[in-house]
Amino acid sequence: MAGCRYALASMGQHDEEVMIRITQLHKTFNPGTVNEVHALRGVSLQMRAGEFVSLIGTNGSGKSTLLNGVAGTFLPDSGTVEIAGEDVSCRMDYQRARHVSRVFQNPFMGTAADMSVVENLHMAYLRGKRSYPKVGLTRERREVYREQVKLLEMQLEDRLDDVIGTLSGGQRQALTLLMAIISKPKVLLLDEHTAALDPKSAAQVIHLTRRFIAAQQLTTLVVTHSMQQALELGDRTVMMNKGEIIDDISREEKQHLTVNDLLDKFAELRKAERLTEDMLEALRREYL
Amino acid sequence: MELWIGALNLGFLYAFMTMGVFLTFRVHDFPDITVDGSFTSGAALAAVLIVAKVHPLIALLAAFAVGAAAGAATSFINTRFNVNGLLAGILVMTGLYSINLHIMGRSNIPLLDQATFPDYLEAVNPGLHPEAWITLILLPVMLAFWLLTGLFFKTDLGISMRATGNNPIMAAAAGVDVARMKTFGVALANGLVGVSGGLVAQYQGFADIGMGMGTIVIGLAAVIIGESLIRSRSLYAKVLSVIVGSIIFRMLIAGALFLGMNPIDLKLLTAVFVLTTLVASRALTHGTGLTEDRRRWSLSQPIWRRIGLGAAALLTAMVLVWTYRTPGGVPNPSSRTAKIGVLQISDHGLLNITRDSLIEELARLGYKNGDHCTIDLANANGDLPTVNTILDKFIQDGMDVIVPISTPCTQAAINKVKDRPVVFATVANPFIIGAGRSATDHLSNVTGVYGWVPMDKTMELVRSIIPGRMRIGSIWDPAHANSVFNVTLLEDAIRGNPDVTLIGATISSSSEVYQAALSLVQKDIDAFLLVPDNIVYSAFESVVKAARPKHIPIFLSDVERLGDGALGALGYDYTASGIQAARLVERVLKGENPRDIPFERYHQLTVGINLKVAKELGMTIPQGVLEKATRVYGGDNSRAVLDAAQ
Ligand SMILES: Nc1ncnc2c1ncn2[C@@H]1O[C@H](COP(=O)(O)OP(=O)(O)O)[C@@H](O)[C@H]1O
Ligand SMILES: [Mg+2]
Numbered sequence: 023m024a025g026c027r028y029a030l031a032s033m034g035q036h037d038e039e040v041m042i043r044i045t046q047l048h049k050t051f052n053p054g055t056v057n058e059v060h061a062l063r064g065v066s067l068q069m070r071a072g073e074f075v076s077l078i079g080t081n082g083s084g085k086s087t088l089l090n091g092v093a094g095t096f097l098p099d100s101g102t103v104e105i106a107g108e109d110v111s112c113r114m115d116y117q118r119a120r121h122v123s124r125v126f127q128n129p130f131m132g133t134a135a136d137m138s139v140v141e142n143l144h145m146a147y148l149r150g151k152r153s154y155p156k157v158g159l160t161r162e163r164r165e166v167y168r169e170q171v172k173l174l175e176m177q178l179e180d181r182l183d184d185v186i187g188t189l190s191g192g193q194r195q196a197l198t199l200l201m202a203i204i205s206k207p208k209v210l211l212l213d214e215h216t217a218a219l220d221p222k223s224a225a226q227v228i229h230l231t232r233r234f235i236a237a238q239q240l241t242t243l244v245v246t247h248s249m250q251q252a253l254e255l256g257d258r259t260v261m262m263n264k265g266e267i268i269d270d271i272s273r274e275e276k277q278h279l280t281v282n283d284l285l286d287k288f289a290e291l292r293k294a295e296r297l298t299e300d301m302l303e304a305l306r307r308e309y310l
Numbered sequence: 311m312e313l314w315i316g317a318l319n320l321g322f323l324y325a326f327m328t329m330g331v332f333l334t335f336r337v338h339d340f341p342d343i344t345v346d347g348s349f350t351s352g353a354a355l356a357a358v359l360i361v362a363k364v365h366p367l368i369a370l371l372a373a374f375a376v377g378a379a380a381g382a383a384t385s386f387i388n389t390r391f392n393v394n395g396l397l398a399g400i401l402v403m404t405g406l407y408s409i410n411l412h413i414m415g416r417s418n419i420p421l422l423d424q425a426t427f428p429d430y431l432e433a434v435n436p437g438l439h440p441e442a443w444i445t446l447i448l449l450p451v452m453l454a455f456w457l458l459t460g461l462f463f464k465t466d467l468g469i470s471m472r473a474t475g476n477n478p479i480m481a482a483a484a485g486v487d488v489a490r491m492k493t494f495g496v497a498l499a500n501g502l503v504g505v506s507g508g509l510v511a512q513y514q515g516f517a518d519i520g521m522g523m524g525t526i527v528i529g530l531a532a533v534i535i536g537e538s539l540i541r542s543r544s545l546y547a548k549v550l551s552v553i554v555g556s557i558i559f560r561m562l563i564a565g566a567l568f569l570g571m572n573p574i575d576l577k578l579l580t581a582v583f584v585l586t587t588l589v590a591s592r593a594l595t596h597g598t599g600l601t602e603d604r605r606r607w608s609l610s611q612p613i614w615r616r617i618g619l620g621a622a623a624l625l626t627a628m629v630l631v632w633t634y635r636t637p638g639g640v641p642n643p644s645s646r647t648a649k650i651g652v653l654q655i656s657d658h659g660l661l662n663i664t665r666d667s668l669i670e671e672l673a674r675l676g677y678k679n680g681d682h683c684t685i686d687l688a689n690a691n692g693d694l695p696t697v698n699t700i701l702d703k704f705i706q707d708g709m710d711v712i713v714p715i716s717t718p719c720t721q722a723a724i725n726k727v728k729d730r731p732v733v734f735a736t737v738a739n740p741f742i743i744g745a746g747r748s749a750t751d752h753l754s755n756v757t758g759v760y761g762w763v764p765m766d767k768t769m770e771l772v773r774s775i776i777p778g779r780m781r782i783g784s785i786w787d788p789a790h791a792n793s794v795f796n797v798t799l800l801e802d803a804i805r806g807n808p809d810v811t812l813i814g815a816t817i818s819s820s821s822e823v824y825q826a827a828l829s830l831v832q833k834d835i836d837a838f839l840l841v842p843d844n845i846v847y848s849a850f851e852s853v854v855k856a857a858r859p860k861h862i863p864i865f866l867s868d869v870e871r872l873g874d875g876a877l878g879a880l881g882y883d884y885t886a887s888g889i890q891a892a893r894l895v896e897r898v899l900k901g902e903n904p905r906d907i908p909f910e911r912y913h914q915l916t917v918g919i920n921l922k923v924a925k926e927l928g929m930t931i932p933q934g935v936l937e938k939a940t941r942v943y944g945g946d947n948s949r950a951v952l953d954a955a956q
Contacts, residue, residue, distance in 0.1 A: 093483070095482075114487075115482045115483065116482050116485050116486055116487045116488065117485075117487075119482070119483060119484060119485030120485060123483065124483055126479075131477070131479050131480065132480055132483070133477065133480060134472070134473045134476040134477040134480055134481075135476060135477065136472075136476045137469070137472060137473060137476060141469050141472075141473075142473075144466075144469055145469060145470065145473045145480070145481070145484045146484060148466055148469070148470060148484065148485070149484045149485045150485045151485075153465075153466035153467045153469070153470040153486075154465070154466055154467055155462060155465045155466070155467040155468070156465055156466060156467075157461070157464055157465050157466075158465070158466040159464065159466070159469065185543065201484075
């Protein structure tokens, strides 16, 4: 783990405003083999506390890898990740879980299928706490979870003891979202969390996402596969290509942007030789 | 009744192991083979401590610790070095074999004279049948175990553990150190397996290096049986199903024995049963299409599927038991004639010879099966828990005398059978297993025939053919108490003779014998002298193959193997063991008290020489030796076998 070194330079001069600071992050998968992929090539990104950033880019451009880098599912080859002024580059995912929570694209990934709705919620409640052999899932806590599940408006409050595996993908994803915010994280990472859902469930989950983020002022990084969503969601939109950030569209800029403008932006980037022709094609195909 | 109570008690004791298997296989989704080793580790450490006068409960705590350490090792290898879990389990299980031998210092520790938990219970027995008393005590223990385990799964730690097994990605995202949690879970599971081993060792009266073999299959079978009978979503029901599965599994074996099924088919029955239940369950849960949901049997199945599965499992069990039922095996309870139960540990040459000569001699004395008496022949096929169940059956069937052939059977028999005579046969040394202090001072209901091969006489035979300086090579399995004992006898026979050097090689399986023999040939030995050792003798041809190119003569103790390429053999005629035992059985049946019958040594020695091999080796056999030989093979006269004794 050559890159897993604490960045001493940035210590002590933490800007209260900055929640996430990613500096020159590099990650190569399967180095030295035929499957070698340089997935992140020196990515730097800063997010203010409470900022809501959407991330777009073609398939394989490294969006999920960047999110994983923040969540800590792997340690970077070089570069640093700071969360709330703390260098977490050398922390594993379970150590960062206290501050970072996430919702995956696959609705089956974020919940334990064979456990009940309350047990899953209780797992979320235990995030960042030590689990002792004591019965923490008391009657009172069940009532708390019942109230929270009501927020989803999916009638799940009547199915608290049902096994998650019996719920629909939309219900599971909505629950995963609830589980992600239940323990008040500092950072929320959403990786195409509506991509696997039918349009109706997707709209429902997006609606919940907005509500929860607004209510808790969460610093959020969301990967999306819909140009419309990219424009509607978030204060900023960041575009990735081949493991690099190639564009960063601010809130002001976004307000006047349409989907077509965004595509024009792609074309501009193409002219500036930051996108190849087939990349542009791929973007058009994927986002329209 | 004894058969069923005994099975119930075994089921209780094995329930801890089954819970361990449930924890790894169902909760952590990983079939952990470590249990084959950790079961023995628990038994070994508990036995050693009990011999050192440690209280059985403390010994069980230690058994838990050693099992947990084994489980932690497996999980550590699995999670930190990224070695496949199954492989990690196999590695640790293999390593544990050596560690267990080190713990015990030998392959078998008798606990007959030691204060074990049944003894502690017996001391406060208000006058019930000992087995029933154990059941009565174990019932509340199991109840507590059930409730505590169920409760554990509902605690924060239990929920985190289940989530880790069910969806490690989600668990990690929720802040669980998956590797550590898995290590904790597998350690806990193997700790329970160790406790089970410690309990079973105390219950059966000894710990043995081989007692953990096949534990994983028994555990899986019990888990699956339990699941197919109790299919509820409730955690308490699931935990209960594990305990019930363990009991039902023992009951099925007892039932199979009750119906007269050949125990040789028990392993096959178990394997087929597990497979059928698995396949039936797979077929029934098929179609949900969700891998996550299919990975473990979904608990969300409609009720008819659960009923179908339970029915399928029961039907399989019934069909198998019915299929394997052998006619004439059902005991006839009305006959009031002499009843003899004969039990051997496995289908081994010497044991078969003993059994056949015993039956023959009994017949000659007027005890013929179905005629004036019932003779029930049982074979445990190497499975120690089965030995106990067979003994329970003998007691239940009201046997007048029980005849265990071989050391392990005798060990189990003298531990379990207190109320009727036991006549053992073909036991090398009955004193080390606690049957008695001397031939006349022994357990009051026990007598029998025994004997170890006189290695001094064997050495005499070797020296009379090969005088002068010589290097003797020998191969044995250090895990077998008998083999080690025989090597000690050989060393004693050689001691004081500066001309003779012993060079040893040890093995742990028959496939290693050839290499061991080659290594000895490499060390320029002048002769092989093979002490009695089941594994080495079963691979005798390998020794011949290694010795022949260098013209090295082979001596051994089994005259029956002489024709396979040995030069000389000196040993006991195991027909004598059977015959002498039959005569003791007769005396007991005639009313003599076993207490007053001294243990007998076999007395009929056989000495054999293979002249054909001698010719090949270019050796001459002194006339004096040939005159003493009871059997001479080959030779110039073209007769294949010349039995000089006749
Ligand atoms: N764990 C991994 N092992 C090997 N290669 C990976 C791994 N994760 C991602 N990659 C590779 O890194 C590149 C970026 O992937 P990803 O971040 O998933 O892209 P996307 O922008 O579509 O989310 C891809 O080429 C992918 O194959
Ligand atoms: Mg992705």
